[in-house]
Amino acid sequence: MKRTLLFPEYIFESSWEVCNKVGGIYTVLSSRALTLQKELGDNLIFIGPDFGEETPYFTEDKRLYIDWVNQEKELALRVGRWNVPGNPIAILVDFKPFFAQKNDIYTWLWEHYQVDSLHAYGDYDEASMFSYAAGRVVESFYRYYINGNRRVVYHGNEWMNGLGLLYVKSKVPEIATIFTTHATSIGRSIAGNNKPLYQYLDAYNGNQMADELNMQSKHSIELRTAHNVDCFTTVSDITALECKELLDKPVDVVLPNGFENDFVPKGAAFTRKRKLARAKLLNIANALMGTRLDDDTVIVSTSGRYEFRNKGIDVFIDSLNRLRHNDRLNRNVLAFIEVPGWVGMGRQDLQERLALMEQGKTFDTPLDNPRVTHWLHNANDDKVLGMMNYLDMHNCLDDKVKVIFIPCYLTGDDGIVDMPYYDVVLGNDLCVYPSYYEPWGYTPLEAIAFHVPCITTDLAGFGLWANQVKGADSELRDGVKVVHRTDYNYNNVADELCETIREFAAMSPDEVKTCRDAAVRLSKKALWSKFIAYYKEAYDIALSKSAKR
Structure with a gap:
């Protein structure tokens, strides 16, 4: 007994x-x-x-x-x-x-x-x-x-x-x-x-x-x-x-x-919040870069602590740069890096443009440095901006992949996004967390709870768990793509991230729905x-x- x-x-x-x-x-x-x-x-x-x-x-x-x-x-x-x-x-x-x-x-x-x-x-x-x-x-x-x-x-x-x-x-x-x-x-x-x-x-x-x-x-x-x-x-x-x-x-x-998924909105409330989040993210991008990105844009993000290598921020940027040069990409991709840096103020020039856009005005020229939403105290030494400079990533108008750095906690009062993180994350189409060192990994679990499929690695505790649930390597159609990562396969990881995002961008609405539904089902297996x-x-x-x- x-x-x-x-x-x-x-x-x-x-x-x-x-x-x-x-x-x-x-x-x-x-x-x-x-x-x-x-x-x-x-x-x-x-x-x-x-x-x-x-x-x-x-x-x-x-x-x-x-x-x-x-x-x-x-x-x-x-x-x-x-x-x-x-x-x-x-x-x-x-x-x-x-x-x-x-x-x-x-x-x-x-x-x-x-x-x-x-x-x-x-x-x-x-x-x-x-x-x-x-x-x-x-x-x-x-x-x-x-x-x-x-x-x-x-x-x-x-x-x-x-x-x-x-x-x-x-x-x-x-x-x-x-x-x-x-x-x-x-x-x-x-x-x-x-x-x-x-x-x-x-x-x-x-x-x-x-x-x-x-x-x-x-x-x-x-x-x-x-x-x-x-x-x-x-x-x-x-x-x-x-x-x-x-x-x-x-x-x-x-x-x-x-x-706990109690605070994940349901039904019409979820649809409304997702629509608001996407509109906000696209407006920020268009105001910053002078673009006309519409709702057909694939919105991708990573977030978490500013641990450049441990959280895989480096390989995420690298993969986006490779995707930028990929001839098979057939849609615009807008990527956000949401990690708190040594942030100063929300950009006043961006705030002014966003206010004018609410009145119906549009812009066709970018602001200075159209890659960051808030001024940084250490912009010359910042690793995200430094890597983007090294890779010559400047969000040019003809780039199909554009990357924007939001270097602050999303608490709802940052002066630019002004929405809490959980209200922002559901606006994504795909989240990417390619960690090198990640004992568990809450961000991918949060993403799938909000119906957003994601990519992580088998060096994250959550990624290992997702593989265990499936009994094999988890793929996007399972809600989470788990990329194999080791001490030495950085280039393979960057290539696989690039290809997975490209494949996702090419999916039909029904295929995307399959991924989103699978993400929600998987998240329910991780409830408290x-x-x-x-x-x-x-x-x-x-x-x-x-x-x-």
């Missing part, structure tokens, strides 16, 4: 990205909250950093846990709700006061867990003080409200929450601890430094590479956390290999990142309602170990 899995009565989960929208972990936690809330209610509590300013992602509620907050003299807390589906409870903690105790905290960390903080630089101190503060929050709340024979889990995300996990493990051993690394600090650094990660993965020594790449402290906290928590997890099979080789610790469970089972396995492992203590 199968044993019933242990499930927590309380879950505390901390991340630098709780109520702080700076990366993909925000999406992981915020979209998963509703699924967990259905079982835990307000016993699901998120902990994030308090930067002492108002944020659209958090609403304070001074009625929540007022007795605890009032008696807690050592922690500066704000308690409220995270403004995401389900409105889960969030506790924001001010970590800055702990900088005064930093040396004592690091000494304790060395004495108990042999974590090397001597080589700390950059964001290590800030992340560690937040992590310590978050651990103190869990300890304090537990002592005040929970003490006793209750099943409690503390789940920390990334190396940035390692210190707090080790603190809780030491100070409140009754609490089960789970650590999720979304990308190993050493693996990301090896890839980001243009070193071949995959062919030599089994030969790399994590400690040796940490010394070489000046990553000793981040690697040390990640390594010691992985070895000391009750349950060590990551987000994909490909990152699990990294963990085994670079952290010398196999993961206990792989926790793939799911998605499907993937939460992996989390339940992790909770059971962690609670079983803590029960023995």
Whole structure:
């Protein structure tokens, strides 16, 4: 008879990205909250950093846990709700006061867990003080409200929450601890430094590479956390290999990142929003370049963090340049690169043209530098513009492929697009995410949820998952084209991207519909309602170990 899995009565989960929208972990936690809330209610509590300013992602509620907050003299807390589906409870903690105790905290960390903080630089101190503060929050709340024979889990995300996990493990051993690394600090650094990660993965020594790449402290906290928590997890099979080789610790469970599609518009609302998004993107292009691109244009995009090689931005630009010279391309292709750079202001000349176009005026001459929507502080050093210059890509009027750089977060108030990302992405015909280093890959999952087929690689966790679902190499007609990528086949990848986009541009409306319908079907296999089972396995492992203590 199968044993019933242990499930927590309380879950505390901390991340630098709780109520702080700076990366993909925000999406992981915020979209998963509703699924967990259905079982835990307000016993699901998120902990994030308090930067002492108002944020659209958090609403304070001074009625929540007022007795605890009032008696807690050592922690500066704000308690409220995270403004995401389900409105889960969030506790924001001010970590800055702990900088005064930093040396004592690091000494304790060395004495108990042999974590090397001597080589700390950059964001290590800030992340560690937040992590310590978050651990103190869990300890304090537990002592005040929970003490006793209750099943409690503390789940920390990334190396940035390692210190707090080790603190809780030491100070409140009754609490089960789970650590999720979304990308190993050493693996990301090896890839980001243009070193071949995959062919030599089994030969790399994590400690040796940490010394070489000046990553000793981040690697040390990640390594010691992985070895000391009750349950060590990551987000994909490909990152699990990294963990085994670079952290010398196999993961206990792989926790793939799911998605909630509640906010994907349906029916007429979807059609209306898609039409608005396409009109906005085409208007921006026509105003910027003096063109007359119409709705028959194939709109393609990539987006995500500005990691030029890791995210495959380089090979995406290269493939578009090859497509520009492809005689078999029979339609106009308009490509957008939506990654946040060192952005200045939205271009005033572009704003003025867009305003005039709303009154019916048209333009047949381009603006200066018709490749970028916002001025950059470092335009001369920017990698996207630099590669486009190198390849002589200037969006000339007779180019069938035109590429526009939108170097900002699409939050709805950037001055040019003025639409949030989810309202923009559904205007695409095809999205391209040809990552070299991508532990999971939320952007392709988001794309297919919004009915947009996409291209990714089998070096992305999501791409591997798509292949596993099909049981073979996934193609566009399956909703996702998964391109084979290695350390050394850059040119093959660029050629395959070029050809896949060209083939898509030549598809009939019925063939495109087949791709779009398949994308939606695949996205439903990645809903949190499907993937939460992996989390339940992790909770059971962690609670079983803590029960023995």
